[in-house]
Amino acid sequence: MVAIPLPTPDGTLERWSPSGRRTPDSPTTPPTSRIAYAAAHVVVDPLVGHDPTHTVALDWDSTLAFRHHLWSCGLGVAEAMDTAQRGMGLDWKTTTELVRRTGAEARARGAAWVAGVGTDQLPPGPATEQDIVSAWREQLELVGDEGAVPVIMASRALAATATGPEDYHRAYGAVLSQAQGPVLLHWLGEQFDPALAGYWGHRDVAAAADELVALCTDHASVVAGVKVSVLDAEVERRFRAALPDGVACYTGDDFHYPELIAGDADGHSEALLGIFDPIAAVAGAALARLDLGDPAGFTALLEPTVALSREIFRAPTRHYKVGVVFLAYLCGHQRHFRMVGGLEAARSIVHLSEVLRLADRAGVLPDPELAVARMRPLLDAAGVSL
Template sequence: MTDLLLIDAAGVSSTVDLKPAPAYVKPTAPLRSRIAYAAAHVVPRPTADNTPGQPADIDWDATLAFRRHVWSWGLGVADAMDTAQRNMGLDAAATRELITRSAQAAREEGGALVVGVNTDHVDDEVISLDDVIDAYKEQLHFTEDAGAGVVLMASRHLARAAQSADDYLRVYREVLGAASTPVVLHWLGAAFDPSLASYFGSTDSKTASATVLEIITENAAHVSGIKMSLLDPFAEIAVRAQLPGTATMFTGDDFNYVGLIAGTGGKHSDALLGAFAALAPSASAAIQALDAGDSGEYESILGPTEDLSRQIFAAPTFYYKTGVAFMSWLNGHQDAFSMVGGLHSARSLPHLSEIVRLANRSGAFEQPELTAERWHALLRLNGIGR
């Protein structure tokens, strides 16, 4: 049996046995009991100048192959969102190309796809509310023309321009009114983006939730659901209980998704998670267990992955993308551990070592021998191990 060498922050090494890959099976029919999207990352060309401040240079073959991997497990793909490094290395031109290419791949594969619509193609930091509306509409129409579903992302421009909850109500009313099909709203908390701390008009989640619910109720024909990423399960449960029947709660809580997806009191959250990009086989197998009415098996599969996800999303949480790309590399979905904007350097070697330990423990390695080979090579590159 192969062992895995681990390293802690003090430089002390240890070993654990490398576990075999779980015998998960891809579904032969659509998943039924839960809707689940994995928010996918992008893979750069390893020889390109993907350094901080440079335009993203994407390996499109590997990037789209990863999306096909997600679809093959019965999950949907949420693309061009924060996991794809929106506002952290993925520039506007690359974002548009990603949306176009992913929409085409989704049609070819018959896979579910939603993509992020934002205002981030506008270079000016401060713009008016009217300009925010126009920027949202420009991306909205581009995405609809590409044939993809829409996630209306939280906008830094709107966060800077809005002076009150009424400003959010106005902007969302006008943008949603321009949508040709219902969209998913996106509430990203300050842990993911500190500039969004007072989004929807308040730093208090209860006050902001009232505005969110007013937006959804007022625009019910144009809103199919909301993704909440506050890392606060109680706030999500409270909003979930008040949603109209036309709207779905998609958990974006990468710390507490197991219980939120399982649900309580007849209510559950569906999923739109960056964590599921690192855990597609586990997520699929767990939902297949729910489809079979086996909640115990669901818990035994997905429960152990939550500690891994908490490590990937540890503070500063906005660097979680590094862990997602690291898992993709360890699992053989990309040839190099590299990211646009040089973001693969955003986590320390001990942090990555803990990801390895928890992924091994939770059965998240798809090709364990390859994982061990790549991880030990990375350690040797850093002067550690054999």
């Protein structure tokens, strides 16, 4: 394998070539011992003729083909979540089309999927509680009509309006009381979105968890589960144990997911993860080992991906989408490294080089030679040479 120059965090260059570790074969059917969804990214159309930082245009063929890739690895698709740049460039009109197109693909395939329900169609500026509830209901109807399990996402508008826990209980209660079927809730921590600091009416994450447990208890007949994305394994374990019967915990912890999915004597978390987008094949293979009663095999496959995930989700965590799309490009799932709003510029060539190294070690590069070939022009554009 031909070596390429990769920058290092200390400002030097190293000559690097892939180890040759290949992606394991993943099952084509969903796991039986766990529920697992990959939050999917979107592929932008790089040839749009308008300002790419303000105009949203997706490459629909590549975007939908990637959803089929996730399904082929045995994973469900979590559509229109923050991984798809909800709240970071993807507008409501495009989101609507994304949900409808994915719904058609999922129905044709008989595949599992969930979809995000937010309030991002609201205009900028202050919103009333009724505005927020109406926005959630509009999106809830769309997602339900398309056949997905709705994931009610945290609302920036509510975070800006609420003055205490009672406001969250009232707003969520108004939405949940009219839900036509089971829904998931999504607790997205401020690491992922600083505008959500103090969500559920508490700055303290443990107190916020208690508030969410109380909400789930009040609405246990409709809340099927909660995705927890706070990057704190102990908080998630305590939260998981406190949930009422019938309400599942879905880990969104991209730092500690192997141990949380594997579980312990007190239970386990299901999975709804952004990191499952770039590591889908490895994740599917690992979950298959768990189905076979082989937790050691599960850990052996999934644990090497943690260092990669921690690099992708390093602070500022909200820019993790860059690493996700970068790996989709290196792995051949899209022909370019471009993102909605030009977000690809949010991470450095040093960071991307480390993502490449760690992806190789984790065995998530299906074609290492292709990855090297696709890395070369990025290095050239950054002025990297030996």
